[in-house]
Amino acid sequence: MEKLGEIGEHEAIRRLTAQLGSHPLLRKGAGDDCAVTEVPCTGADQVFTTDPVIERVHFQPLDKPERIGNKAAGRVLSDIAAMGAEPQWLLVNVVAPAEQDLQTLEKIYVGMNALCDRFGATLIGGDLARGPCLELHVFGTGTLPSGTALLRSGAKPGDAICVTGPLGRSIEGKHLDFRPRVEEGAFLRETGLVTAMMDISDGLATDLRHILKQSGVGALLDAEQIPKNGTLNQALYDGEDFELLFTAASENVEALRCQWSERFGTALSVIGAITAEVEDLKLRQEENIQLLEDKAYEHFSNATQGGCYE
Amino acid sequence: MEKLGEIGEHEAIRRLTAQLGSHPLLRKGAGDDCAVTEVPCTGADQVFTTDPVIERVHFQPLDKPERIGNKAAGRVLSDIAAMGAEPQWLLVNVVAPAEQDLQTLEKIYVGMNALCDRFGATLIGGDLARGPCLELHVFGTGTLPSGTALLRSGAKPGDAICVTGPLGRSIEGKHLDFRPRVEEGAFLRETGLVTAMMDISDGLATDLRHILKQSGVGALLDAEQIPKNGTLNQALYDGEDFELLFTAASENVEALRCQWSERFGTALSVIGAITAEVEDLKLRQEENIQLLEDKAYEHFSNATQGGCYE
Numbered sequence: 001m002e003k004l005g006e007i008g009e010h011e012a013i014r015r016l017t018a019q020l021g022s023h024p025l026l027r028k029g030a031g032d033d034c035a036v037t038e039v040p041c042t043g044a045d046q047v048f049t050t051d052p053v054i055e056r057v058h059f060q061p062l063d064k065p066e067r068i069g070n071k072a073a074g075r076v077l078s079d080i081a082a083m084g085a086e087p088q089w090l091l092v093n094v095v096a097p098a099e100q101d102l103q104t105l106e107k108i109y110v111g112m113n114a115l116c117d118r119f120g121a122t123l124i125g126g127d128l129a130r131g132p133c134l135e136l137h138v139f140g141t142g143t144l145p146s147g148t149a150l151l152r153s154g155a156k157p158g159d160a161i162c163v164t165g166p167l168g169r170s171i172e173g174k175h176l177d178f179r180p181r182v183e184e185g186a187f188l189r190e191t192g193l194v195t196a197m198m199d200i201s202d203g204l205a206t207d208l209r210h211i212l213k214q215s216g217v218g219a220l221l222d223a224e225q226i227p228k229n230g231t232l233n234q235a236l237y238d239g240e241d242f243e244l245l246f247t248a249a250s251e252n253v254e255a256l257r258c259q260w261s262e263r264f265g266t267a268l269s270v271i272g273a274i275t276a277e278v279e280d281l282k283l284r285q286e287e288n289i290q291l292l293e294d295k296a297y298e299h300f301s302n303a304t305q306g307g308c309y310e
Numbered sequence: 311m312e313k314l315g316e317i318g319e320h321e322a323i324r325r326l327t328a329q330l331g332s333h334p335l336l337r338k339g340a341g342d343d344c345a346v347t348e349v350p351c352t353g354a355d356q357v358f359t360t361d362p363v364i365e366r367v368h369f370q371p372l373d374k375p376e377r378i379g380n381k382a383a384g385r386v387l388s389d390i391a392a393m394g395a396e397p398q399w400l401l402v403n404v405v406a407p408a409e410q411d412l413q414t415l416e417k418i419y420v421g422m423n424a425l426c427d428r429f430g431a432t433l434i435g436g437d438l439a440r441g442p443c444l445e446l447h448v449f450g451t452g453t454l455p456s457g458t459a460l461l462r463s464g465a466k467p468g469d470a471i472c473v474t475g476p477l478g479r480s481i482e483g484k485h486l487d488f489r490p491r492v493e494e495g496a497f498l499r500e501t502g503l504v505t506a507m508m509d510i511s512d513g514l515a516t517d518l519r520h521i522l523k524q525s526g527v528g529a530l531l532d533a534e535q536i537p538k539n540g541t542l543n544q545a546l547y548d549g550e551d552f553e554l555l556f557t558a559a560s561e562n563v564e565a566l567r568c569q570w571s572e573r574f575g576t577a578l579s580v581i582g583a584i585t586a587e588v589e590d591l592k593l594r595q596e597e598n599i600q601l602l603e604d605k606a607y608e609h610f611s612n613a614t615q616g617g618c619y620e
Contacts, residue, residue, distance in 0.1 A: 100316030
């Protein structure tokens with residue numbers, strides 16, 4: 001018997017996603033921020049994603065309920081943004097114990113709705129079930145022109161690596177209050193200049209590896225250029241930044257930054273370059289270049305305790 | 311502070327669904343088996359639903375994992391069938407503790423995939439998170455011609471009330487092994503003769519009340535005609551039958567049954583008639599007619615213990 005806590009989250013996800021199905025209209029299944037399906041005769045594709053937000057894993061019991069709702073909807077909207085899609089419909093499964101007070105749930109909905117309203121998404125359904133602790137499972141869809149979804153697999157050697165916003169120390173508050181980069185994601189898709197994109201949920205170093213793996217490339221990051229909220233290690237590994245990480249041909253980066261600054265106040269940083277050394281992730285600090293080890297945030301390996309157990 | 315265990319599931323859902331959004335393309339939001347949205351320029355509508363399947367609430371730890379997977383996908387496919395739609399895409403959020411063995415999860419996926427394959431659905435994504443007990447949150451979509459979804463709100467006085475399959479005692483096995491009535495639901499939609507439809511998850515008496523409420527009508531059931539697996543009470547209240555409950559103008563019922571029997575072996579029973587007495591649910595047993603009290607299956611009120619607590 002192989003237990004999740006021994007195998008680790010990423011290997012477990014790999015094994016489970018191997019069991020997902022295929023279909024002629026399925027453009028992209030597992031392995032990206034969203035699944036992408038073709039909607040015949042419309043010139044549009046639809047994207048789908050799901051994210052759990054669980055008490056004592058993704059939030060704490062005393063966190064303000066509106067902020068919990070913001071995070072629950074925001075994680076899904078961030079995944080949709082990371083494809084360059086426009087959010088559409090959200091549904092939410094709520095799990096709660098009998099002693100859960102309803103007012104808290106209502107305030108969580110207020111938080112979800114406020115974020116949905118801000119980004120043109122609509123909460124249209126869901127379910128409520130009894131369970132040992134408070135959990136929100138949000139499902140979301142989005143839409144974009146057919147064949148234009150920004151995947152993790154398009155990065156090429158020589159491409160510049162870019163990120164929005166400062167990274168690190170999100171645990172101090174940003175992980176609950178972040179605004180998903182929905183408008184920025186759609187804008188980046190529309191430029192036609194972005195070769196690969198994803199959002200940063202597990203930390204820059206871990207998430208960039210997904211792009212490297214799916215694109216069959218490597219990367220060299222420049223420590224000085226990484227926008228940091230705190231130390232370099234915090235920027236590389238903290239996670240839950242919900243910023244956009246993307247690549248673009250280096251000759252297009254100036255044009256892209258120029259259009260960007262006309263439209264957004266959001267910081268945009270060029271933090272390194274894609275290399276041909278498959279899956280090698282390197283970091284330059286002053287004159288030193290080091291290979292970054294893979295210390296992925298492993299939800300299962302790092303803790304043997306389940307969610308809301310005290 | 312109003313606690314879920316005091317308020318009860320139905321009132322809590324009513325309060326939370328009051329917070330759902332609206333949108334010009336949203337044909338039907340909360341209050342039916344699925345939400346229904348218009349897909350512009352395609353002549354099609356899309357339906358959306360989510361269902362949780364939680365350890366010690368919806369299944370037991372020693373249940374065979376393939377059967378747990380069947381139930382998880384089946385609940386969603388049954389909701390889609392209850393609109394008369396064709397299933398399309400499914401995603402699943404898995405919550406599990408660190409000590410969960412991966413082989414069990416893989417077998418759950420085998421069960422989900424087998425049912426998806428049988429009914430033309432495709433499992434395209436999801437997520438895995440740490441939590442105190444095993445849970446599956448399945449999200450599903452389906453498609454059908456624009457404006458043809460069978461809602462709970464169309465029943466009219468004089469309509470015949472029909473159900474598929476025998477009802478009751480699903481806890482002995484059917485609640486895990488049922489086949490959702492996907493082909494039957496689409497067939498019923500295609501006949502154009504059905505005025506309201508839903509699936510039976512909380513028991514015939516409880517679920518019929520949803521049709522009565524949403525249609526502004528009453529019903530008189532004939533105890534003798536209800537297809538029973540066990541006692542009358544079991545057929546009325548056990549729940550988790552996942553059969554279809556629908557209404558049709560009485561003059562169309564013979565034609566409908568005739569077409570049905572050419573196509574399906576599934577039993578189809580006419581069990582009563584819709585009346586004009588708003589939300590009155592009555593039962594005729596021999597010469598007696600009694601008003602049925604509302605003893606809804608209340609997930610929260612019936613138990614103060616949360617899901618997988620032992």
